[in-house]
Amino acid sequence: MILHDEQKKELYAKIQAILFYMHDPVSFQKLSELLEIEKGDLEVLVQDLNSGVSNPFSFVVTNQSVQMVTHAQFSDLIEKVKKDEVTKDLSKAALETLSIVLYKKNVTRTDIDFIRGVNSSVILRNLMMRGLIEKSNSASGRGSVYVPSHKLLNHLGVTQQEALQDFEKTSHILEDKIAQFKNSNNETNE
Numbered sequence: 001m002i003l004h005d006e007q008k009k010e011l012y013a014k015i016q017a018i019l020f021y022m023h024d025p026v027s028f029q030k031l032s033e034l035l036e037i038e039k040g041d042l043e044v045l046v047q048d049l050n051s052g053v054s055n056p057f058s059f060v061v062t063n064q065s066v067q068m069v070t071h072a073q074f075s076d077l078i079e080k081v082k083k084d085e086v087t088k089d090l091s092k093a094a095l096e097t098l099s100i101v102l103y104k105k106n107v108t109r110t111d112i113d114f115i116r117g118v119n120s121s122v123i124l125r126n127l128m129m130r131g132l133i134e135k136s137n138s139a140s141g142r143g144s145v146y147v148p149s150h151k152l153l154n155h156l157g158v159t160q161q162e163a164l165q166d167f168e169k170t171s172h173i174l175e176d177k178i179a180q181f182k183n184s185n186n187e188t189n190e
Contacts, residue, residue, distance in 0.1 A: 003041075011035060011045055016057070019068035023121045024144070027065045082129060097123045101133050102152075103170040104178075105161060106145040114181045115174065 003011070014035055019026060032039045046066050050059045056074060060067045070078050090098070097120050100112050112120045124146060127133045132152045135144050148161060158164055 008045070008048075011037070012049055015042075015045060015049065016068065019059070019066065021119070021121075023125065025060070025062070025065040025067040029064075031066065091123075093118075093120075094123050094127060098127060098132060098148075098152075100174065101127070101146045102148050102161060102164060103167060104174040105171065106147060107174075108143060108145055111178050112146070115177060 015031065018031065018034060028039050028042055032042045035042065037045075043061075046059055046061060049057075050061065056071055057068050058071045060069055093116070096116060097112060100115055101107055104111065104115075109120060109124060112124070124133070124135075128135060131149055133146050134149050135146055137144060153159065153161070156164070161167060
């Protein structure tokens with residue numbers, strides 16, 4: 001495919017926007033579907049982006065996927081920012097997200113985003129950096145799920161999530177809310 005400079009700029013911006021939003025690796029297949037371009041063309045565009053000297057981002061590329069990360073030259077600065085994030089108090093949004101992870105077993109980021117009504121990627125990353133939650137693969141094959149860490153449960157004085165105060169009641173409320181969301185999405189898509 002032959003692209004004009006304006007088309008390339010637009011595709012570069014779209015690639016970066018998707019990768020920034022997703023925060024996790026995205027398959028070339030998924031990206032090419034979203035952007036409606038051939039996988040080979042996409043790989044060339046990502047390679048062009050990765051070679052940009054003034055770009056503050058790098059792109060970690062495997063045979064199957066790509067992820068946007070900060071450029072290595074900014075590692076000292078990013079370490080300073082991470083240290084600052086870990087030492088300050090948790091925000092209201094972080095406490096809200098942490099509560100969802102505590103009271104909804106094996107919750108996905110999509111579920112958390114729905115319950116909160118906003119993108120929770122940055123907050124989830126910060127909670128993982130603090131060692132309060134962990135990300136693991138779902139047994140049901142739904143992708144990644146978030147669970148409270150052993151450190152957090154120990155700090156709260158419980159040995160398992162079910163021992164949290166009002167766990168059953170709160171868990172059912174969250175399940176109902178997510179089920180309503182999924183039902184409304186299914187009706188919209190039909």
